Amino acid sequence: MDTSLVALILVILTALAFDFTNGFHDTGNAMATSIATGALRPKVAVMLSAVLNLVGAFLSVEVALTVTNAVIKIQDKTGAPKAEYLANGGQALLLIVLAGLCGGVVWNLLTWLLGLPSSSSHALFGGMIGAAIAGLGVSGVNWAGDGTKLDGVVGKVILPALMSPVIAGCVAALGTWLIYRITEGVAERYKESGFRWGQIGSASLVSLAHGTNDAQKTMGVITLALLASGHWTDTTNIPLWVKFACALAIALGTYLGGWRIIRTLGKGLVEISSPQGMAAESSSAVTILASSHLGFALSTTHVATGSILGTGIGKRGAEVRWGVAGRMAVAWLTTLPAAGLVGAVMWWIGHTLGGTLGMIAVFAILAALAGYMYLHSRRAPIDHNNVNDEWEGTPTEAPVPAGVNH
Template structure:
């Protein structure tokens, strides 16, 4: 087996590992509000979300094309650069999962790749226009749009149903939430699974396995869809806890409005090929759901801490990506990549073992949300 083939296999495995963490990190996007309101039981929610994430991955390839060709100059990219970028995104995903922070897997991945590319080939290899138009501007506008849409939607929901008996309204919107949460999961699959597809496609182009115009191979689509679905089924209970109860107390009409708003914004962005942060969109929708209900409380301290995490995601992941590339290059060749890969595996294992001491499961999340416990504050290992 040649060194290039070994290197390509390591890159693909790392990409699918990132995709898996994306799944369990972002389960909260689709299902936290439905679990919080009792519309879906925790395990049923993540199982349904896993299936729909898998299906959604096959609905579009526009985001994959943007990641593969729209952010960095593919001609200047090597397998080592792609690998280092993935390590940057993966490390940030794991750290924010450990602390229960709903950060952006998308921006972590893009940041890691940009950081590694900058160190490897300089500023000229990064498509600044594409980065601004496809990543930074949507990152600013999407959560704002989600807040506005969810605020208006929540207000209208309560106004239009003000004469409906409260119990009847709650039951009706619980049923509605099953549909709206499912739509968010489907939208998540169409947007987030494609990012891994795009990265693997970029690696295949860099290796000379396929041409730049060849598109995404079908086996890449299958593997990416499976990895994100498996991660979703495991369930990121730490992040679910924060997003479902940390920002505001959600009632069923609010949950329905938040989920419908999230799905609308995500699907619109996917249509235009923007690699959107579904986390930021869903968080914006939850905040909007709090603002749209009279006398509802939005915990702005929690929102502010999440905002800080969003701001540092791109540069933090870029720094890790650059360090990973530098170490791999210092050692040299395939051996350098394998050493960094081994270090990443050890880091992930240590973080996992630390998390097991205070594990968050579907059972204790459910117990908390029916009144038998108190959700832990964001930023504290739970």
């Protein structure tokens, strides 16, 4: 079989594998709080999220059309691969993409194994950046664009990563404070039951928003591979079968549920109530949908985590585990360089072995690492049966913002 065709097939398979890990890695962003408060049963929650992720994947292509050329310089302004990377069926470009995807998948699986919510978007971008540096040098990365607009790694990745959790957290904190202020005289049992119904709607909106943002990233990667290999020529549209394949992959991953991460977000970060859950989910949905409209491929994990922390700050006496938040912050800071290192090593292996052998070796190493981490996870399984068990450790009381009276 022709090397470029083998490379294309392996890129598509790896991209769909990344999309699958993205789905189960990010289920908690939408459903963790609803599961924690009892608004939805765990299996019902992941099924609902999967269906809405599937629908959301078809609603927008803004992110898909900008995801790859936002961070690495392998495409021209139209989105088509540059001519110098098209020799031999685009093998040079396909190896960079394959190695970058491996970096994203490995980091997603490792953080899932550790129960740490981290950014699938940044894992993908980190892997791509590492592979591009290894294959093209530092100049192969689009660090800041041409200066005419927010672009490149700084504008499309780093700034949204810094701003989105802060914005979402502030909105959630204000929303939580308002909710408790407005419902101050309402009996607790009515408050909880009423907001649980509201949580179903707000969590559904987050799942829909997640589909419009995260599924697009893999669509963009596969379309780039098809362009490089000559199997697609339209740089303004995504092949229909690619949309379906990516939507199904992320939906299937979502349905299986990343229970380890759901547990951390729902039980380990904040002892959350239904009003807080609705505030967090509403804040996340607004932030994610706005970014999808603007074409920013931001991290839904950063947004959801910022929102949950915001609800802890906005409610007097809320229990927040700042130690857990600190470990998550370390994972966030490590994502880009760690995924980049994996991407660079994978590119070096593929390039050193060369041709079909190099491509197959990279894919085989990825499969072996994935299998090892899955088997390791079975030593202490977390699923829908124990996802809501009490969190071990002592929470601390969240600080009350100055000047805010509850």
